[in-house]
Amino acid sequence: MLAAVLIAVVVVSSIGAGLAALLVVAEHFFANYGPCSITINDERQLTVNGGGKLLSVLTAEKIFIPSACGGRGTCGLCKLKVLEGAGPLLPTEEPYLDKDQRESNVRLGCQVKVRNDLKIEIPQELLAVREYICKCAEIIDLTHDMKQFRLELVEPQTIDYVPGQYIQLLTPVYEKSSEEVYRAYSISSDPADKSAIELIIRLVPGGICTTYCFEYLKVGDQVKMNGPYGEFRLSETNAPAVFIAGGSGMAPIKCMLHHMKNTGNKRKATYYFGANKVKELCLGELMRQFESELADFRFVPVIAAPEQDQNWDGEKGPVTEAVQRTLDNAGQCEAYLCGSPGMIDASLDVLKKLGVGEDKIFYDKFE
Amino acid sequence: MSLTSQMSYALVVFVSAVFTQNILLSNFLGMCPFIGVSREIKAAFGLGLAVIFVLTVTCLLNWLAYHYVLVPLGLHFFRFILFIIIIAAFVQFVEMAIDRFSPPLYQRLGVFLPLITVNCAILGACLFMIIRDYSFIVTIGYGLGSGIGWFLAIMAMAGIRQRLANERIPRGLQGPGITLIIAGLMALAFIGFAGVLQGS
Numbered sequence: 001m002l003a004a005v006l007i008a009v010v011v012v013s014s015i016g017a018g019l020a021a022l023l024v025v026a027e028h029f030f031a032n033y034g035p036c037s038i039t040i041n042d043e044r045q046l047t048v049n050g051g052g053k054l055l056s057v058l059t060a061e062k063i064f065i066p067s068a069c070g071g072r073g074t075c076g077l078c079k080l081k082v083l084e085g086a087g088p089l090l091p092t093e094e095p096y097l098d099k100d101q102r103e104s105n106v107r108l109g110c111q112v113k114v115r116n117d118l119k120i121e122i123p124q125e126l127l128a129v130r131e132y133i134c135k136c137a138e139i140i141d142l143t144h145d146m147k148q149f150r151l152e153l154v155e156p157q158t159i160d161y162v163p164g165q166y167i168q169l170l171t172p173v174y175e176k177s178s179e180e181v182y183r184a185y186s187i188s189s190d191p192a193d194k195s196a197i198e199l200i201i202r203l204v205p206g207g208i209c210t211t212y213c214f215e216y217l218k219v220g221d222q223v224k225m226n227g228p229y230g231e232f233r234l235s236e237t238n239a240p241a242v243f244i245a246g247g248s249g250m251a252p253i254k255c256m257l258h259h260m261k262n263t264g265n266k267r268k269a270t271y272y273f274g275a276n277k278v279k280e281l282c283l284g285e286l287m288r289q290f291e292s293e294l295a296d297f298r299f300v301p302v303i304a305a306p307e308q309d310q311n312w313d314g315e316k317g318p319v320t321e322a323v324q325r326t327l328d329n330a331g332q333c334e335a336y337l338c339g340s341p342g343m344i345d346a347s348l349d350v351l352k353k354l355g356v357g358e359d360k361i362f363y364d365k366f367e
Numbered sequence: 368m369s370l371t372s373q374m375s376y377a378l379v380v381f382v383s384a385v386f387t388q389n390i391l392l393s394n395f396l397g398m399c400p401f402i403g404v405s406r407e408i409k410a411a412f413g414l415g416l417a418v419i420f421v422l423t424v425t426c427l428l429n430w431l432a433y434h435y436v437l438v439p440l441g442l443h444f445f446r447f448i449l450f451i452i453i454i455a456a457f458v459q460f461v462e463m464a465i466d467r468f469s470p471p472l473y474q475r476l477g478v479f480l481p482l483i484t485v486n487c488a489i490l491g492a493c494l495f496m497i498i499r500d501y502s503f504i505v506t507i508g509y510g511l512g513s514g515i516g517w518f519l520a521i522m523a524m525a526g527i528r529q530r531l532a533n534e535r536i537p538r539g540l541q542g543p544g545i546t547l548i549i550a551g552l553m554a555l556a557f558i559g560f561a562g563v564l565q566g567s
Contacts, residue, residue: 008442012449015436019456030463072482074403090478091413095406111478113466 027051033115041121048114054082055109065126071110078109081121086112128160131226132167136219137196142282145203146248148188149213150196151223158194159227161187163234163259164252164336164364167197167227171209174216183209186338186364187228188251190258202248232338232364234259238267239334239360242327244319244347246274249339250283252364256336257290257297266295270327273301274319274343278310300326319343320350330354337363368502377508380501384512386560390488391520392553397488401521402546404482406532411525415518417479419511421461422489425454426510429493430503450493451485458484488517524549 033050038057040046048057055071055078058064069075076096086107089097093108112118134151142148153159161167168182189198204210217223234241234256243253253271260269275281287299302322306312315322327333335351337344344363351361368376390396397418404414429450437443458480465477483489492513496506527549536545 004441007440008445011436011440011442012445015432015449016452019452023456023459026460026463030467069403072399072403072485074399074482088474090474091407091410092404092478092482095404095410 036114037117038114039117039119040127041124042119044127050114050116052114053110054080054107054112054114054118054120057114058109062130063122063127064129065109065122067110069110073108073111076108079106080109081105082107082112082118083121084119085116086118087115125229128228129226130156130159131224132156132159134197134223134225136217136221136223139217139219142200143280146280146282147201147203147214149199149201149217150189151199151225152196154222159197160194161191161197161228163187163191163255164232165228165230166232166252166364167199167225168229169199169209169213170224170226171212172224174212176211177208181208182226183207184229186230186232186248186251186255188254190262191255192258192262200248200251200254230364232336232362234336235334235362237334239332240268240270240329242323242330242333242335242351242356243269243271243338244274244323244335244343245271245338246319246343247280247339249337249343249364249366252338253336254283254286257294260297261290261293268296269294270298270300272319272323273299274304274322274339275301276304278303278306278312318346320346323347324350324354327354330356334360335362337361339366341365370504373502373504377505379508380505381508381512384509385516385519386557387563389516389520389557389560390492390513391517392550392557394491395550395554396491397483397486397517398550400482400486401517401524401550402543404479405521405524405528405546408522408525408529410479411521413475414479414482415521417476418483418486418488418517418521419514420476421454421458421480421483422492422514422517423507423510425450425457425489426493426496426506426513427503428453428457430496430501430506433497434503446494446497447490450490454489454493455484488513520553523553 031051035047036050038046038048040063046061048061053071055065055067065078065080067075067078071078073092079096079101081104083105089102089107090111092111096108097106132153133155134153136149137152138150140148164186166184166186168184171177171181171183173180185199185201187197188200189196201210201213203214232252245253250273257271260267271287273281281301284301291297291299300315300322302315302317302319303312304316304318306316315326330351333356335347335356337347344365348361352358384390387393391401400414404410432449432453433446437446437449462477462480466473492510496509501509524546528546531545540548
């Protein structure tokens with residue numbers, strides 16, 4: 001019995017190995033196109049070994065083009081522009097490309113073979129999404145239930161993102177969770193510093209990732225994340241900007257304010273920060289600093305129900321009411337909202353009532 | 368069986384594989400490329416030719432491997448694994464060779480080869496030929512017939528789909544939905560051939 005099993009295993013393995021060897025030899029002679037260079041968006045250059053399909057070559061270089069069928073040419077998702085070196089359009093690609101796409105050199109990544117130097121164009125978003133290994137470098141208490149985490153990048157060592165974008169943080173398996181989960185957090189740090197990011201996280205009672213970050217994550221620990229993602233960003237106009245965000249919704253706004261300072265942006269900006277209690281206010285000093293450093297910036301903390309003993313003399317009540325009371329010429333403004341769905345929906349109503357165009361309201365709902 | 372009777376049996380199996388036992392329309396094997404690459408006649412033609420070629424040759428290779436390696440060693444049950452390995456290796460090898468030595472042929476036929484590496488019609492035909500206990504000569508007829516049958520089916524489908532391209536199809540049925548319905552109707556039509564020949 002044992003002998004039979006052994007013979008079976010040996011025979012099948014050796015046939016497999018023989019065929020594999022044949023293929024390796026054949027590949028060496030037939031499919032060896034030598035080193036080829038791939039120029040991406042005119043800025044990055046890869047040197048790869050020719051012979052493979054563009055899609056798999058890019059995947060090996062950690063550039064992930066979406067593909068559902070795994071490179072068999074049946075889903076048509078892996079479209080990208082190949083400007084030079086792809087050769088004629090293949091019949092396997094024709095069904096997936098319309099006239100405009102053919103004229104602008106769109107090809108299917110899984111069908112184009114790398115046999116010579118290529119020039120390709122990939123949407124910036126796809127190019128930028130990567131996995132990062134980081135080290136937790138600093139944890140600061142902002143309020144009783146919010147902390148700021150500084151993650152220094154280990155591999156790769158720098159990150160490029162648009163202020164307002166978010167990353168997905170990997171929560172490893174730990175005592176209170178038996179599976180790995182990803183949770184999205186907006187980047188809050190100064191975008192000038194590409195070697196690290198900061199996140200502002202508010203403890204969600206019972207939350208898998210926030211509990212991990214608050215109770216288990218220690219300075220010096222290694223964490224993984226991927227990104228950046230998201231369309232929430234400052235427009236390029238000069239319209240006065242109104243930011244409305246409370247709690248950890250401050251993260252992307254803080255990042256945008258850093259960016260405005262770095263780029264010498266002179267547009268008018270007002271930031272309404274909503275909180276229930278005075279003790280929920282944070283980073284007030286930094287905001288005062290922005291007020292003095294930015295051309296025309298005002299920070300308006302609004303406390304819904306200030307504690308008796310705090311002598312709060314700022315704006316009181318719901319943040320939406322404060323906006324309604326104090327915002328001038330709303331019709332010209334652009335609004336940027338970030339926070340819980342409830343707060344965003346309430347703000348949308350008020351802003352529309354004030355006459356802010358719907359196409360001028362941008363938001364990032366934390367769901 | 369004498370050689371002549373084997374040859375005439377091979378012819379019967381061939382015709383039956385093309386029509387009555389059409390691997391695509393009676394067994395519904397090889398559906399993925401059938402739906403994916405049947406939008407244009409040109410692409411369907413190339414893929415169909417590639418299937419004919421690969422099906423015929425791999426059936427023969429697998430017949431040899433089965434009868435000269437697996438049967439003597441009593442390892443019939445390994446045929447699934449072995450067949451898949453042989454098909455994949457053969458397709459890879461042919462693709463590389465065509466790509467290197469004949470770019471025009473690669474352009475027309477070679478690009479389709481990787482699409483059918485894991486096509487179940489090919490593995491299916493290889494397994495049927497074992498189950499039905501075909502001889503080597505009959506296997507030639509069967510492999511070629513199955514390939515041509517698949518080719519005819521995808522060509523018919525591509526022709527229909529090209530005509531449908533400009534028709535107004537309800538949104539929920541567009542794409543693969545209407546294609547599967549057409550495939551079902553074609554299968555019904557092919558049932559009409561059943562009884563013409565009893566090939567197996």
